[in-house]
Structure formats: C-alpha cells, structure tokens
Amino acid sequence: MKVIKKINNNVAACVDDNGKDLIAFGRGIGFPRTPYQLNDLSKIDMTFYKLDPHFQILLDEIPEDLMLLSVEIVQKAQKKLAGRLSPTLVFSLADHIQFAVKRLKEFKEMKILFSQDIAQLYPKETKLAEEALSIINASLNLTLPHSEVTNIAMHFINSRTDVTIDEEAQAVEERIEIITQLIEQQLNIVIDRDEFNYQRFQAHIRYYLKRLSSGETFIDGNKAILQHLRAAQPAVYQAAVAIMDYIRQTQDIVQSDDELLYLMVHLNRLYEKSGGRAAANHD
Secondary structure, three states, X not given: OXXXXXXXXXXXXXXXXXXXXXXXEOOOOOOXXXXXEOOXXXXXXXXXXXXXXXXXXXXXXXXXXXXXXXXXXXXXXXXXXXXXXXXXXXXXXXXXXXXXXXXXXXXXXXXXXXXXXXXXXXXXXXXXXXXXXXXXXXXXXXXXXXXXXXXXXXXHHHOEOOOOOOHHHHHHHHHHHHHHHHXXXXXXXXXXXXXXXXXXXXXXHHHHHHHHHHOOOOEEOOHHHXXXXXHHOHHHHHHHHHHHHHHHXXXXXXXXXXXXXXXXXXXXXXXXXXXXXXHHHOO
C-alpha cells in the first residue's frame, strides 16, 4: 500500500496494490514524509473506500484522539456483535463523543437519563456501551454520566446492517420526514437528507420518539438552560414547539419542558451546521 497524503498523524489517503484510492486509519501512519510505501499492513486499523465527502470533513473537525478512540471501540464491538456494523459508525460515534464532552462542559445541569427499556431490549449493545463508556472516561480523564451508555448503545443499534425494518419502524421514519418538513418550513431552510449532520439529527429524533412511545422520562433538564437557548435562538424554539405540537396531535403524547430542551439542543445543532446562525446574522 502506498501512503499518498497525510490527513492527520493517524489518518492518510492511500492507494492499494490494485490502484484503488482509500482512506486508512492507523496509529502514526501520517508521521513519515509522504508519499511512501507502507509494507507493514498490521499498522492499519481500518480502511474506507469511496468515503463520502461529509465524513472527510469530519476528519478535520474531530480531534485525532477521539477518532482513534472511536476506532478502538468499534473494533471491539465488531468482534462481539454477531451482525454487521455500518463502517460509518466510526465517524458517528466519534462525533457523538465530541458532542458529549462539549455538553458536559457547557450544559452540566442537563442530564440524559439511562433507559431501562433500551437495556432490556438490547442487552448486548448495552453491555458493549458500558465498556465503551469506561474506555472513553479513562482515555479522556473525564466522568461522562452513566446515561451515556444509552446514547452509545443507540449508536450500535442504529448502525446494525442486519436489522430488518418492521411496520412500526417504517411509521417512525415517516414521522421523522414530516418533522423534517416542519423544520424546513419553520426555519426557512432546505435540509439535505443525505448530509451527515441531518443523519445525526435523524438518529436523535428516532431515539426521542422511541422513548416517548415507551413512556420513559429521558432527560432531567434545567429551566435556566432552556431559557438561555430560547433567548439565543427564538426561531429554533418555535420550530421545537411545532414539532411537539405535531407529536401531541398525532400520538396524543404531551411533552414537558425537559423534552423541549432535548429537541432544542439537537435542533439548534442541526440549524448551526446548516448555516442557520450565519443566515440569521444577515437578516
């Protein structure tokens, strides 16, 4: 394998022996001066052919240590889960770890609660998520809350490629599309359904709907955080309220301010990544 271009110290653009382009992950493969011939393929942890440009952007946005941490966790999960995992789990999990660390620093009073429902339905994924959380906390010298087990488990569950979609799951996907259209109308934006930031938002809404339908309380919020976000992003607040109204009307589920806060945090993230804040500044 020939290493063509350094992306960072542990990720590089390469060409395999058949002349095909790929992105390779491996500790230290970006250190030597490029281009060079890499003969010891045991240094390679993962390879990605035809990597989506959105994921290449994430390589610049996410710190190297978090990417390597995600690679380590996904490799362990691949060995222990019988079904196949989507290769893009490395990117979505690293992105989640980065967000969880940021949330710990910025929203200390906001706590996502552990889901007993998820733990009972998906014991293997939950056990793996517990191990992953221990690795994350030890590696980053942090104490992310135990509720992160549920979030990490959901990443494993959503990335399973051997899971068939039943009627209930299909109904959830239809609701997510309606919610997406509501967001576009409320915020006057066009959302690229194939873009990574939207796929990340989808996963959070899927999780939100799942926990609402099970009747579980899943967030212990803080009114001060909600008021801060409401004042900072009134358009996002109105969009979140519109989503809650839709869910109340179609599923007869009344949501609290804590659920509103959860929606706002993830909707605001999607809005900012879609250039919403920049657009607001030009109004």
